[in-house]
Amino acid sequence: MASLTVSDITKVYGGETVALDDVSFEIPDGEFVVLLGPSGAGKSTLLRLLNGLERPTEGEIRIGDDRVSGTRSDVAMVFQMHYLVESMSAYRNALTGALNRTDTVDSVFTRYDEDDKEMALRSLETVGLLEEANQRADSMSGGQQQRVGIARALTQDPQLLLADEPVASLDPKAAQDVMHYMKRAAAERNLTSIVSLHQVNIAREFGERFIGLRDGNVVFDGGKDDLTMEDVDRIYYGESPENSAINNIA
Numbered sequence: 001m002a003s004l005t006v007s008d009i010t011k012v013y014g015g016e017t018v019a020l021d022d023v024s025f026e027i028p029d030g031e032f033v034v035l036l037g038p039s040g041a042g043k044s045t046l047l048r049l050l051n052g053l054e055r056p057t058e059g060e061i062r063i064g065d066d067r068v069s070g071t072r073s074d075v076a077m078v079f080q081m082h083y084l085v086e087s088m089s090a091y092r093n094a095l096t097g098a099l100n101r102t103d104t105v106d107s108v109f110t111r112y113d114e115d116d117k118e119m120a121l122r123s124l125e126t127v128g129l130l131e132e133a134n135q136r137a138d139s140m141s142g143g144q145q146q147r148v149g150i151a152r153a154l155t156q157d158p159q160l161l162l163a164d165e166p167v168a169s170l171d172p173k174a175a176q177d178v179m180h181y182m183k184r185a186a187a188e189r190n191l192t193s194i195v196s197l198h199q200v201n202i203a204r205e206f207g208e209r210f211i212g213l214r215d216g217n218v219v220f221d222g223g224k225d226d227l228t229m230e231d232v233d234r235i236y237y238g239e240s241p242e243n244s245a246i247n248n249i250a
């Protein structure tokens with residue numbers, strides 16, 4: 001739905017912590033990108049900059065031709081903790097995504113129109129939960145709850161879908177399910193998507209393109225066929241061979 005251009009982004013916290021150091025890349029319309037990197041590499045910082053929650057210290061981000069200068073209704077985010085209202089149904093939770101694109105008065109009074117309701121149902125259908133629409137969120141499994149979180153993001157009708165470790169707290173089967181539905185949602189709507197993941201096997205299964213961050217720098221940017229074990233090693237362990245997973249396994 002929209003291309004994304006990240007140009008020379010640097011983010012410094014508190015005048016000394018360089019979380020991102022001159023990062024640049026472009027993502028064309030509808031591409032499904034996985035962000036890889038060890039703890040502290042700058043993945044969450046990058047996602048927060050992309051959704052306008054934080055401002056870069058230097059550089060700029062464009063969605064299509066628009067410079068990102070704050071939060072936007074056409075950028076939706078899925079979090080590791082899905083922050084559902086547990087006592088509400090899957091449908092009601094999905095519907096709240098519409099509040100991010102309605103005007104302030106409607107959102108203060110939580111008013112939804114017919115289009116919002118249809119969009120929420122369509123979003124639940126996309127994540128395979130239409131039949132569970134009336135089920136309370138707290139009676140659902142962790143994977144189902146995360147799929148409701150995705151449906152809520154889709155009800156916002158975004159151009160850009162961001163997800164920060166959306167499957168980190170799920171077991172492998174649930175993680176695979178959630179990624180399957182997220183990928184399906186992105187493909188159905190031609191959504192440009194960026195998902196940060198820790199699990200390399202899941203990343204490989206679902207990613208089309210991989211951006212590897214380490215110490216705030218892009219150390220890998222390429223497709224599935226380009227991503228070797230050595231690249232994964234370099235992303236997670238750096239250049240020093242004594243730390244390498246390959247060497248430790250060998």
Ligand SMILES: Nc1ncnc2c1ncn2[C@@H]1O[C@H](COP(=O)(O)OP(=O)(O)OP(=O)(O)O)[C@@H](O)[C@H]1O
Nearest residue numbers: 013014017019037038039040041042043044045046
């Ligand atoms: N609000 C903040 N204030 C100060 N430093 C921060 C802040 N947020 C992140 N940092 C620092 O910026 C660097 C990058 O952090 P970030 O959370 O973006 O990494 P990450 O790759 O998402 O890590 P994780 O996988 O552990 O979430 C780290 O050194 C972190 O301590």
